Amino acid sequence: IYLKNFKTSKFNLPPSPSSLPIIGNLHHLSGLPHRCFHNLSLKYGPVMLLRLGFVPVVVISSSEAAEAVLKTHDLECCSRPKTVGTGKLSYGFKDISFSPYGAYWREMRKIAVIELLSLKKVQSFRVALGQNFHVDGFVIDQERIEELVTDGAIALGTFTFSDFFPGGAGRFLDWLFRRNKKINRAFKELDAFYQHVIDDHLKPEGRKNKDIVSLLLDMIDKEDADSFKPSMDNLKAIVMDVFLAGIDTSSITMIWAMTELVRNPRVMKKAQENIRITLGAKREKITEDDLGKVEYLSLIIKETFRLHPPLPFIIPRETMSHIKIQGYDIPPKTQIQVNVWAIGRDPKRWTDPEDFIPERFANSSVDFRGQHFELLPFGSGRRMCPAMPMGAATVELGLMNLLYFFDWGLPDGMKTGDIDMEEYGTLSIVKKVPLQLVPLRRYGCGVQEV
Numbered sequence: 001i002y003l004k005n006f007k008t009s010k011f012n013l014p015p016s017p018s019s020l021p022i023i024g025n026l027h028h029l030s031g032l033p034h035r036c037f038h039n040l041s042l043k044y045g046p047v048m049l050l051r052l053g054f055v056p057v058v059v060i061s062s063s064e065a066a067e068a069v070l071k072t073h074d075l076e077c078c079s080r081p082k083t084v085g086t087g088k089l090s091y092g093f094k095d096i097s098f099s100p101y102g103a104y105w106r107e108m109r110k111i112a113v114i115e116l117l118s119l120k121k122v123q124s125f126r127v128a129l130g131q132n133f134h135v136d137g138f139v140i141d142q143e144r145i146e147e148l149v150t151d152g153a154i155a156l157g158t159f160t161f162s163d164f165f166p167g168g169a170g171r172f173l174d175w176l177f178r179r180n181k182k183i184n185r186a187f188k189e190l191d192a193f194y195q196h197v198i199d200d201h202l203k204p205e206g207r208k209n210k211d212i213v214s215l216l217l218d219m220i221d222k223e224d225a226d227s228f229k230p231s232m233d234n235l236k237a238i239v240m241d242v243f244l245a246g247i248d249t250s251s252i253t254m255i256w257a258m259t260e261l262v263r264n265p266r267v268m269k270k271a272q273e274n275i276r277i278t279l280g281a282k283r284e285k286i287t288e289d290d291l292g293k294v295e296y297l298s299l300i301i302k303e304t305f306r307l308h309p310p311l312p313f314i315i316p317r318e319t320m321s322h323i324k325i326q327g328y329d330i331p332p333k334t335q336i337q338v339n340v341w342a343i344g345r346d347p348k349r350w351t352d353p354e355d356f357i358p359e360r361f362a363n364s365s366v367d368f369r370g371q372h373f374e375l376l377p378f379g380s381g382r383r384m385c386p387a388m389p390m391g392a393a394t395v396e397l398g399l400m401n402l403l404y405f406f407d408w409g410l411p412d413g414m415k416t417g418d419i420d421m422e423e424y425g426t427l428s429i430v431k432k433v434p435l436q437l438v439p440l441r442r443y444g445c446g447v448q449e450v
């Protein structure tokens with residue numbers, strides 16, 4: 001498996017006059033791919049070609065090239081490549097995130113945007129999952145649920161040999177090295193969990209809950225012949241999207257935000273002062289009505305998304321026809337990986353790119369809604385995250401609660417310099433060593449030592 005400078009690839013028309021240097025054998029490249037490709041892009045440019053087996057993969061690492069893919073050529077780049085892992089966990093591409101572009105995806109996405117993921121549904125979604133965590137007799141408890149989110153996200157991002165060597169050879173290697181084992185195990189447990197959630201909703205008292213699952217069950221029951229009728233597999237596939245794409249991404253962002261705040265006491269202090277002054281003393285509760293009130297918190301969230309986008313490569317795209325990106329020819333069926341992590345740390349775009357400085361967004365119109373290609377945590381274009389308002393609101397509400405009600409410190413003997421920043425994961429990137437914080441004082445209704 002070789003990584004080549006894209007300029008030297010056979011896709012480049014007219015052919016590049018330069019020779020065909022091989023940058024390196026993948027075995028010699030160390031670190032997680034988003035970091036590794038960031039370093040390579042600084043040397044070789046923002047558009048690179050990677051060959052994985054028989055599959056050409058183009059890696060994009062600048063805001064200009066990302067704009068060309070996600071805006072100028074959005075329609076030609078809005079399908080998704082199929083992998084064994086995504087196919088298995090999405091019940092044969094019956095979800096929204098991994099289904100190829102076409103009529104089926106359009107139908108599912110419409111339902112998601114109109115019915116399921118609008119901001120007013122945040123509350124009902126939360127209640128639905130909360131109830132189902134604690135049903136007696138079901139082996140999956142809160143702790144296992146948390147692990148399942150991680151295992152599922154890892155299975156989605158796991159590559160098998162068949163993904164890059166289609167046909168018998170790939171299948172044989174997968175069988176030999178048991179590459180599908182983890183994917184199948186995660187699928188089995190997740191499927192049992194979704195089934196349990198559905199069974200619970202089918203009980204008379206469960207149907208009263210107007211949440212994402214009961215909405216889909218209502219659609220299955222509908223007699224109307226003209227409207228789209230999801231199957232049980234559709235339903236489970238969408239619950240998979242919500243469960244893995246939704247929960248994982250928001251919690252990862254909150255953890256990285258708290259990590260950066262503890263490492264940067266000046267920012268933490270300013271954030272808490274801003275939140276407490278804006279919301280007033282003696283609050284018992286902070287709710288959705290408080291969203292958008294604290295300007296400095298919105299800067300912190302942008303800065304967290306810049307340095308730690310939970311999906312460092314947005315979900316991969318696949319070209320559907322021939323396109324040209326910055327003068328390079330890219331044929332159909334090429335996988336495109338947009339490295340938003342690298343774009344967020346591009347030294348040409350950001351001053352002191354590695355430092356956590358929320359103030360860089362003050363007096364700036366740059367936000368994460370898919371119109372500014374230097375900050376793309378939710379992607380952009382037709383396949384952009386349909387739940388962006390819900391995802392951003394969940395992060396803001398979580399942080400506001402943590403920062404208003406508590407002062408935070410590190411466990412005894414630990415200094416800010418000791419906080420481990422290592423990352424871990426395949427599709428979504430989490431903090432490898434769990435963040436440990438100690439609540440020191442409680443605010444609201446009088447200050448108390450904890």
Ligand code: HEM
Binds near residue numbers: 241
């Ligand atoms: C902080 C929170 C979140 C982040 C950073 C995030 C990020 C993303 C990204 C980068 C994509 C791919 C976009 C592209 O290809 O251009 C995506 C797609 C998607 N996200 Fe999110 N997401 C978040 C929250 C959520 C939540 C809460 C849900 C569901 C409840 C959700 C459901 C989806 C779905 C269904 C897709 C696939 C869209 C499609 O392929 O048409 N996401 N998300």
